[in-house]
Amino acid sequence: MSQGPVDASQVPRFAGPDTYARLPRLDQVERADVAIVGVPFDSGVSYRPGARFGPAAVRQGSKLIRPYNPALDVSPFADLQVADAGDIACNPFDIDRAIDTIEQAVGGFDAKLVTIGGDHTIALPLLRDVHRKHGPLALLHFDAHLDTWDSYFGAEYTHGTPFRRAVEEGILDAEALSHVGIRGPLYGKADLAEDRRLGFGIVTSADVMRRGPDEVADALRQRIGDRPLYISVDIDALDPAHAPGTGTPEAGGLTSRELLEILRGLSGCNLVGADVVEVAPAYDHAEITSVAAAHVAYDLISLFALGKRT
């Protein structure tokens, strides 16, 4: 019998091949320290859809990446075996099932993961998995948005609610939770009070401008200490000038230089997992957003190379 094409009712059409930074596929190496995994899921969005095409765009945007990172004096792909694990095929019509699928799929890796989204809904199953392996987590969350809202249209699992659910599930260490890049209109003042009650500290986009990335990174490191750290980067933390290709853009954001410099200031932290989400290439121009996201992922991989080896 001949082997035909992949069944589109089992594996979504937008889950595809091609690798991050032209690295080997996971099945081409014996073992990996760090795996890049795509999650082409965007059924949790409140505004523009399209982040399901994020993983493919970020891989495309990563093709120019070179092996030596001078900003951190590290060659991450030489110091660590990094490989591309492909995409997790999850159900675009059923958010609960997609969340289960993601949690199960990432549970099967013994490498540390840099996950490429996908909308921010996916952070919840990713955090659940890392929590199972490392216990309560420090969270560093780069975003224009709090993503600690309670529900949208009665739905609990959306891209605006993952960190509220994570706190409720006891996944996060309430002493070490930070948002960076926050700005823009809210539903009400209570959004901030509730976010504070959950334990989050906020570094606004304007704070980064006023204090500068080095001072911000120092303050974040103090808050994080040596706790196991998860970094979640919503690309809309960047200004729409630096990341137009995203679903819920807000004016007045970080520059890509500020974001990368803050990340670089975190070297030595006990990073245990990371994601880069909300790249929606249909709204992008000249790969501005996907190149920025690919570089964020590169500095995250570099932080793994410079952090504790386990």
Ligand SMILES: N=C(N)NCCCC(=O)O
């Ligand atoms: N982009 C993320 N993750 N969240 C945005 C939620 C904004 C809102 O619709 O209220």
Ligand SMILES: [Zn+2]
């Ligand atoms: Zn956001």
Ligand SMILES: [Zn+2]
């Ligand atoms: Zn977000």
